[in-house]
Amino acid sequence: xxxxxxxxxxxxxxxxxxxxxxxxxxxxxxxxxxxxxxxxxxxxxxxxxxxxxxxxxxxxxxxxxxxxxxxxxxxxxxxxxxxxxxxxxxxxxxxxxxxxxxxxxxxxxxxxxxxxxxxxxxxxxxxxxxxxxxxxxxxxxxxxxxxxxxxxxxxxxxxxxxxxxxxxxxxxxxxx
Amino acid sequence: xxxxxxxxxxxxxxxxxxxxxxxxxxxxxxxxxxxxxxxxxxxxxxxxxxxxxxxxxxxxxxxxxxxxxxxxxxxxxxxxxxxxxxxxxxxxxxxxxxxxxxxxxxxxxxxxxxxxxxxxxxxxxxxxxxxxxxxxxxxxxxxxxxxxxxxxxxxxxxxxxxxxxxxxxxxxxxxxxxxxxxxxxxxxxxxxxxxxxxxxxxxxxxxxxxxxxxxxxxxxxxxxxxxxxxxxxxxxxxxxxxxxxxxxxxxxxxxxxxxxxxxxxxxxxxxxxxxxxxxxxxxxxxxxxxxxxxxxxxxxxxxxxxxxxxxxxxxxxxxxxxxxxxxxxxxxxxxxxxxxxxxxxxxxxxxxxxxxxxxxxxxxxxxxxxxxxxxxxxxxxxxxxxxxxxxxxxxxxxxxxxxxxxxxxxxxxxxxxxxxxxxxxxxxxxxxxxxxxxxxxxxxxxxxxxxxxxxxxxxxxxxxxxxxxxxxxxxxxxxxxxxxxxxxxxxxxxxxxxxxxxxxxxxxxxxxxxxxxxxxxxxxxxxxxxxxxxxxxxxxxxxxxxxxxxxxxxxxxxx
Numbered sequence: 001x002x003x004x005x006x007x008x009x010x011x012x013x014x015x016x017x018x019x020x021x022x023x024x025x026x027x028x029x030x031x032x033x034x035x036x037x038x039x040x041x042x043x044x045x046x047x048x049x050x051x052x053x054x055x056x057x058x059x060x061x062x063x064x065x066x067x068x069x070x071x072x073x074x075x076x077x078x079x080x081x082x083x084x085x086x087x088x089x090x091x092x093x094x095x096x097x098x099x100x101x102x103x104x105x106x107x108x109x110x111x112x113x114x115x116x117x118x119x120x121x122x123x124x125x126x127x128x129x130x131x132x133x134x135x136x137x138x139x140x141x142x143x144x145x146x147x148x149x150x151x152x153x154x155x156x157x158x159x160x161x162x163x164x165x166x167x168x169x170x171x172x173x174x175x176x
Numbered sequence: 177x178x179x180x181x182x183x184x185x186x187x188x189x190x191x192x193x194x195x196x197x198x199x200x201x202x203x204x205x206x207x208x209x210x211x212x213x214x215x216x217x218x219x220x221x222x223x224x225x226x227x228x229x230x231x232x233x234x235x236x237x238x239x240x241x242x243x244x245x246x247x248x249x250x251x252x253x254x255x256x257x258x259x260x261x262x263x264x265x266x267x268x269x270x271x272x273x274x275x276x277x278x279x280x281x282x283x284x285x286x287x288x289x290x291x292x293x294x295x296x297x298x299x300x301x302x303x304x305x306x307x308x309x310x311x312x313x314x315x316x317x318x319x320x321x322x323x324x325x326x327x328x329x330x331x332x333x334x335x336x337x338x339x340x341x342x343x344x345x346x347x348x349x350x351x352x353x354x355x356x357x358x359x360x361x362x363x364x365x366x367x368x369x370x371x372x373x374x375x376x377x378x379x380x381x382x383x384x385x386x387x388x389x390x391x392x393x394x395x396x397x398x399x400x401x402x403x404x405x406x407x408x409x410x411x412x413x414x415x416x417x418x419x420x421x422x423x424x425x426x427x428x429x430x431x432x433x434x435x436x437x438x439x440x441x442x443x444x445x446x447x448x449x450x451x452x453x454x455x456x457x458x459x460x461x462x463x464x465x466x467x468x469x470x471x472x473x474x475x476x477x478x479x480x481x482x483x484x485x486x487x488x489x490x491x492x493x494x495x496x497x498x499x500x501x502x503x504x505x506x507x508x509x510x511x512x513x514x515x516x517x518x519x520x521x522x523x524x525x526x527x528x529x530x531x532x533x534x535x536x537x538x539x540x541x542x543x544x545x546x547x548x549x550x551x552x553x554x555x556x557x558x559x560x561x562x563x564x565x566x567x568x569x570x571x572x573x574x575x576x577x578x579x580x581x582x583x584x585x586x587x588x589x590x591x592x593x594x595x596x597x598x599x600x601x602x603x604x605x606x607x608x609x610x611x612x613x614x615x616x617x618x619x620x621x622x623x624x625x626x627x628x629x630x631x632x633x634x635x636x637x638x639x640x641x642x643x644x645x646x647x648x649x650x651x652x653x654x655x656x657x658x659x660x661x662x663x664x665x666x667x668x669x670x671x672x673x674x675x676x677x678x679x680x681x682x683x684x685x686x687x688x689x690x691x692x693x694x695x696x697x698x699x700x701x702x703x704x705x706x707x708x709x710x711x712x713x714x715x716x717x718x719x720x721x722x723x724x725x726x727x728x729x730x731x732x733x734x735x
Binding site: 005009010012013016019020022024026027028045046047053070071072074077102103104105106107108111126127129 | 232233235236272300301303304305307308311312319405412429430484545560561562563564565566576578579580588
């Protein structure tokens with residue numbers, strides 16, 4: 001018995017470290033997952049109005065602007081022309097700009113985009129899943145994501161002016 | 177300081193031994209002289225008592241200390257109490273900004289409380305740390321004591337040192353009549369009738385009963401460890417879930433974080449009639465029954481938010497959920513939590529009515545959620561041009577939706593077909609039966625007519641109520657998974673068994689030796705010394721030694 005004493009002590013203390021370490025470690029993983037500049041942009045895969053699935057990964061390697069919007073939200077509607085203008089201005093420079101609609105039906109989204117003359121890519125969120133992943137509290141919210149998939153800036157609320165969008169896109173491109 | 181741990185009987189004892197493992201002679205010189213011996217763990221050394229402890233030994237010894245264990249328990253109690261001052265964050269559903277909420281609701285003290293992290297006491301690192309330390313202490317304290325105790329009790333010497341006998345709580349020194357061997361045999365027979373197990377060694381005797389009650393505390397500790405591990409196990413995500421879903425009638429909704437979907441087939445609320453209520457409650461709405469007729473579906477394909485496919489659902493369970501009667505499926509429990517009365521249209525089947533000919537066509541299906549883009553009513557094709565789930569006007573007077581909820585839906589159709597202009601005619605349709613809505617519908621259609629978008633010949637009519645599917649109630653269900661619960665119960669049961677063993681049975685031992693006609697008897701029990709004195713006195717009386725049970729009390733004699 002005596003010669004097992006040391007190993008048993010080590011085993012018990014190791015188990016304590018493992019179980020205790022896991023339990024205490026878990027307590028640091030607070031559910032407060034609010035995204036902030038520097039966070040990794042949460043992955044998504046959504047249906048676009050083009051009928052194709054689009055994943056966040058497929059945009060990697062280029063700076064990306066993601067605008068969450070809905071037809072029910074007046075500031076979202078009002079900043080659409082500014083977003084469209086910026087999309088037109090930067091698309092040649094490799095900057096991507098997409099809108100994610102806030103779980104509305106395809107018909108209303110299509111009709112709204114038609115009437116506002118919007119043609120930047122719009123993806124359809126479903127059952128508010130993506131907006132929850134991004135922890136949206138206010139509409140619109142726009143994420144400026146750098147080429148490596150990290151969030152560089154977040155603009156909460158709107159409508160944004162073209163300058164607001166432009167200055168952030170310039171930062172994404174590494175220009176001041 | 178090096179103790180000489182060798183007893184005069186020749187037995188070599190481990191460091192820290194209080195009473196010689198063999199003969200029971202006290203080994204610690206500075207024991208108080210006139211009190212009964214300290215019999216805890218039979219005087220055996222705790223396992224980890226060592227002369228040159230290394231780091232591991234020191235950690236071990238820290239947790240092996242009962243004093244430390246008591247402090248840990250006190251700290252945990254205080255921490256747990258502090259956690260009850262204000263409600264914990266985890267008790268709120270959808271608490272977006274806890275800091276603001278606590279400040280607003282409970283003032284500055286609430287803000288401080290929240291900022292210190294006390295609103296998350298039971299999930300905090302220090303609280304869980306304390307639980308882990310208590311668990312460690314339970315294991316190590318028990319192990320360090322139960323093994324030496326087991327060893328000491330399983331190889332007891334029958335012949336004990338005189339000092340050991342005379343310093344028990346129950347002691348008798350007297351002359352005995354007749355032959356010593358015969359007397360010891362008779363006395364042993366008497367004790368056997370009281371269910372003692374008896375060993376003799378010449379004229380020395382050891383009688384013992386209910387030794388198993390000594391294991392009670394350790395079994396209790398095993399139960400507590402299982403209990404604690406189960407509680408810590410709840411931090412494993414798959415083991416514990418506690419969340420809320422709201423489901424309209426006829427709606428099927430995913431339970432977040434799972435591949436299960438729940439459908440609210442029908443919600444029933446029943447109120448007490450006035451005559452069933454006491455006077456002071458008459459006229460108030462008191463619910464008698466809340467019931468959600470629920471169906472649980474499991475996703476079998478396309479469950480990972482595949483944007484190109486809808487998930488394939490399979491019905492796995494259905495149950496009428498009432499308070500205290502949850503739907504249960506494979507550890508998942510859905511409890512009735514709340515409800516809200518709110519009428520929402522789900523689907524209507526309107527007819528397309530031609531005011532000119534008086535004919536009606538259809539009905540066609542119009543789902544509020546994800547409506548079909550093309551519908552057919554008789555010879556006419558209806559193309560859905562626009563949907564406004566919650567109809568309103570924006571600042572410029574253009575139609576828009578005020579929210580995503582189908583509070584006041586409106587649909588714009590482009591109707592094409594026989595006798596119509598090739599570009600078709602535009603009509604708006606409000607399925608809600610309210611007069612206000614019908615008024616707005618008329619106004620908008622009239623303005624379309626003025627613009628030349630339609631001729632005003634069509635209208636929509638639902639007609640019978642069976643063509644309308646609507647939700648009257650939204651039910652709120654509490655979804656729980658608590659896979660740790662069975663282990664909590666097992667732990668609690670084992671713990672209770674240990675407590676009962678320790679509480680209701682007492683370990684009793686009687687030692688005696690006869691040296692030249694003189695009897696020295698000592699007896700020990702961990703509880704109820706009256707009982708053991710009475711038993712000893714009764715056995716003595718049957719063997720010719722008359723003694724008052726009270727006179728056996730060593731503590732009384734020495735005072």
